[in-house]
Amino acid sequence: MPKTDGALTKERILQVAEKLFSQNGFDGTSVDKIAKETGINKGSIYYHFKDKNDIIESLFQNIIQDVEEHLNIANREKMADGQLKLEDKIKAEIDYLHCKKSMLSILLMEAMKSGASSDHLFKCAEVIIANEHTNRDNHQDEKKLTKEEQDSIFVYEFFTGIIPLLSFITLKDKWSTYFNIDEDKLTDYFMEAFKKTHLK
Amino acid sequence: MPKTDGALTKERILQVAEKLFSQNGFDGTSVDKIAKETGINKGSIYYHFKDKNDIIESLFQNIIQDVEEHLNIANREKMADGQLKLEDKIKAEIDYLHCKKSMLSILLMEAMKSGASSDHLFKCAEVIIANEHTNRDNHQDEKKLTKEEQDSIFVYEFFTGIIPLLSFITLKDKWSTYFNIDEDKLTDYFMEAFKKTHLK
Amino acid sequence: MPKTDGALTKERILQVAEKLFSQNGFDGTSVDKIAKETGINKGSIYYHFKDKNDIIESLFQNIIQDVEEHLNIANREKMADGQLKLEDKIKAEIDYLHCKKSMLSILLMEAMKSGASSDHLFKCAEVIIANEHTNRDNHQDEKKLTKEEQDSIFVYEFFTGIIPLLSFITLKDKWSTYFNIDEDKLTDYFMEAFKKTHLK
Amino acid sequence: MPKTDGALTKERILQVAEKLFSQNGFDGTSVDKIAKETGINKGSIYYHFKDKNDIIESLFQNIIQDVEEHLNIANREKMADGQLKLEDKIKAEIDYLHCKKSMLSILLMEAMKSGASSDHLFKCAEVIIANEHTNRDNHQDEKKLTKEEQDSIFVYEFFTGIIPLLSFITLKDKWSTYFNIDEDKLTDYFMEAFKKTHLK
DNA sequence: GATGAATGAGCATTCATTCAT
DNA sequence: CATGAATGAATGCTCATTCAT
CATH class of the missing domain: 1.10.10.60 (Homeodomain-like)
Structure with missing residues (x-):
């Protein structure tokens, strides 16, 4: 050694x-x-x-793996817990994402460069969205979705679900400073808004 | 001159x-x-x-000014036009923002750095949200909102309205490449999703 | 300025x-x-x-240009001087090359790397050999040389003329130290040898 | 062993x-x-x-040893073979040197650095030249050469014999590419030139 | 206002070398 | 003998910035 x-x-x-x-x-x-x-x-x-890029690529690979593992665990727990309240589910999700805050902001920042690829962010989102819908499908009758329906769902989930969530995670503390709001209250406001819009 | x-x-x-x-x-x-x-x-x-920073600061100032001017014009037109359809209003908004795509991605990228301020993005959002609600208030009876109500509205408008919109603008083309979707169709999907969630 | x-x-x-x-x-x-x-x-x-390579490339270009200029001048002088003694001609040549010692050693060193091109050395040699034969042809009846004859002459001039000359220039002083010979004497020996072999 | x-x-x-x-x-x-x-x-x-330099020094030692061994064998064979044709002798020599191409180019490159010693190249040449003349002396009456005569011979052998030979070995393939000549033909040309100049 | 030249600190990367295991 | 890990100096090159003209 x-x-x-x-x-x-x-x-x-x-x-x-x-x-x-x-x-x-x-x-x-x-x-x-x-x-x-x-x-x-x-x-x-x-x-x-190998080089500086190799570092960020490693980070990207790790976060995707981490998210996958988290979802696996979350799925198993959900089954065990029976009907978890929606509120608690989101809160748990926010808590998890909060731990990954740094990676999420890196993911977003790099994706925003118009001269670079957003693949890592998209890949990450894909994993999350796919998981969500695999779960749902298990409980519903198995109607196959057309490519168009699936695209539409992806767009919906990403831009009105994942993006608000990630943005909130990464901007929360600076928002609370700028607008002088207590972070907990802010989280409440966000959850309210999120429930109102993204989950009907 | x-x-x-x-x-x-x-x-x-x-x-x-x-x-x-x-x-x-x-x-x-x-x-x-x-x-x-x-x-x-x-x-x-x-x-x-003065220095490199002065360049980006100038850009930030310009975009805020530009947004303000745009809103003024839009307000005047709205009054003239009477009841513009919601759909068209959003589309017009997306078109305008699309022209500002570059600045928006800069605004977002810089705001995501946890070690820097997000002030410019917030300031920009403030202008837009304030405008929206000034308009509404004109037509309603003037009930003063508490600070808490206003905070809540801001959070709502920003994270479920502005952020999805800006993200869509900046990621649209890379999304359409990654998921192999036609850009127009993509815009349709997004607008559908946006209407479903943000505007009831 | x-x-x-x-x-x-x-x-x-x-x-x-x-x-x-x-x-x-x-x-x-x-x-x-x-x-x-x-x-x-x-x-x-x-x-x-532009980069480190640009420096050496500049040097290569300069030496080729310098050699061309030198040959032009030498040609003109030769015509004026009538029949210069062979001995003096070589000595003059050695003197000129001696001034270019540094560049010659760079040219040789870089050409010896089997993983790089020897183009600059060859180009330089081409200029010299071409010149020599253009001169001769002027005084002789103009019989066109076949490609094969020309190749053969080039090989001859390069490996038994130019290369010994350049090597002598670049190794002279170290030879004189290693074998403990006076530099002038050494030059005499070399010229003797060179006349014996290269010029009949 | x-x-x-x-x-x-x-x-x-x-x-x-x-x-x-x-x-x-x-x-x-x-x-x-x-x-x-x-x-x-x-x-x-x-x-x-011990260090990087030790590697090249080892290589230098090996090549000198190798050359010495080669000469010993060649000497013995020459005696056995009786009168080998000059042509074949040179060709054999070129073949041998060709196998040592890499080391020869290293030897030359390092010797050309004006800030370093050329000792290894000189040492190597010394071995070869000494051998040649020892052989000759065996067949002639043993007249002792003065230092000056010996120096002169060394200069002659080195700059008009060894150097053209080594240069040819190390530059052959690049020459054939640059001037677009077949390698075998090139070797013929060189041998012609070499015989004409170095061996009378 | 514009330009060519300069500067020193900083950057990503590679180097020869060492050493505990 | 071999290996993985470490180290600090150096390397090629770029950076933001300055300034005389």
Whole structure:
């Protein structure tokens, strides 16, 4: 076994990179800063990652995997719990997403660059939406959806469900400062609005 | 008053900067690239703008001003037109925002950096929401809203109205590529979803 | 006019780069070293040259141009001087090449890398050989050479004329140290050998 | 004595290093690349060699040893064969040198750096030239040569014999590409030229 | 107003080398 | 012997910014 465990080092780099990317953007974060903040030598970062891009790609892969795992667990729990109240379900979702706040803002920021792909954000959304509808279909009679119907649902779920949710997560604290509102109250307002619009 | 040469130069810089910032982000765009793409000498850019930040700040100011002007005009037209159909109103709105696509993506990207302020995005949203409700109030009896009611409305309008709209504008083309959907159809789906959720 | 003259700066960079490249090879010379030795800021070097390769390419272009000019002048002088002794002609040639020692060693070193092209060396040789034979042809009856004859002459001139000459220029001083021979004597030996072999 | 694993590893490193050095030069080749191409761990390379320089020094030692062995064998064969035709002798020589192409280009490249020693190239040449003249002397009456005569012969043999030969070996294929000549024909041309000049 | 040139700090990346296991 | 990990200096290059003309 080497002096230190490489896997741990790699994880530390990812942790710190996630934090810094979400704070200042990918382009606004230098590998030097990551090195300084992790206390890990810059050369070591390049031992573990091919280049700076490899770091953010790793983060993207991790978040997608993480979301998938979360959904699996959530599905199982839902079955066990029987009828969870809608309110609680959303709150749980918000709580989970809150933990992933940094990654979500990175995902959004990078997706917004018109000169880059939004694939990672879309892929992530796909996983979530697909899951939701797989669940529902189990309980309903199995009518196959046309491609058009499915597209329509995706658009609906993404732009009026996922996007508001993610935006809220990433902007909540700055909103509460700017408009001088207590964060809990803000969450209440948002949930109210979200229920009114997205879930009928 | 005719535009002086200087004013034209300044405008060209802003135009190109807007395009590049929206393509690659503020941090992903160097002043060199702006100089090269405008064909304007780098020194000249620093004659017209104090520093790189001054460029984006100018853009932010312009977009807010532009939105305000747009709303004024829209208000006047609405009065003239009498009862414009809701559908057409949204479509007009989407068309207008579409022209401002670049600025909107810049606004969103910069707002997502957790280490920076989202003030410009919020300010912009404030203008739009305030306008909407000023209009409504004119036709209703003037019941003053409590701060809490107003906060709640703001949250509602922003996260379930403005954010979906802006996200749609900025992600539309990449969505249509990723999911292989015709852009017009996509717009239809979105409008359907938007009407279903945001406007009852 | 700017603070300093850009053309002069560019020339200084080329001068120092030539010296350092010939001392330590292209890959053995860092742009930092060039900057330090010229006293010119590294950023400025990249203002004048696109990249490190652009520096060596400039040097290659210059040497070819320089050789062409030298040949033109030499041709004119030869005509004026009538029958110059062979010995003096070679000596003059060696003297000229000696001034270009640095560039010649760069040319040779880079040509020897089996993974890179030798085009610059070949191009340079082409110019010299072509010149020599153009001269001769003027005085002889104009019999056109076949491609094969020309190829054969080129090979002959290059490998038994130019290459020994260039090698001698670039290795002379180190030879004189290693074998402990006076440089002038060494030159005599070489000229003897060269006359014996290359010029009948 | 069978080669130990370690000795095999060392040999593989040398093989690959030779190839890479000849392709991109010593300074253009990193230890990382050698490690990657051999598949041998970088740490292991430093177990077998004190530093990067030790690798090239080993190569230099090996080539000199190899040349010495080759000459010994060649000498013995010559005696056995009686009067081998000159043509065949040169061809055999070219064939042998061709196998050593990589090392020869390394030898030449490093010797051309004016800031480094050419000792290895000179040493190598010394071995070859000394051999040639030892042979001759055996058949002639043993008149001792003065230092001056010997120097002169060395210069002659090196610059008009060895150098053209080595240059031809290292530049042949690139010459044939640049001037679009068949390699065999090229070799014929060269041999013609070489016989005409170096061997009377 | 505009331009060419300069500057120093910073950037992503690679380097030769070391060392505990 | 071999390996994975680490390190700090260096490398090629870009950055935002300045300034004399």
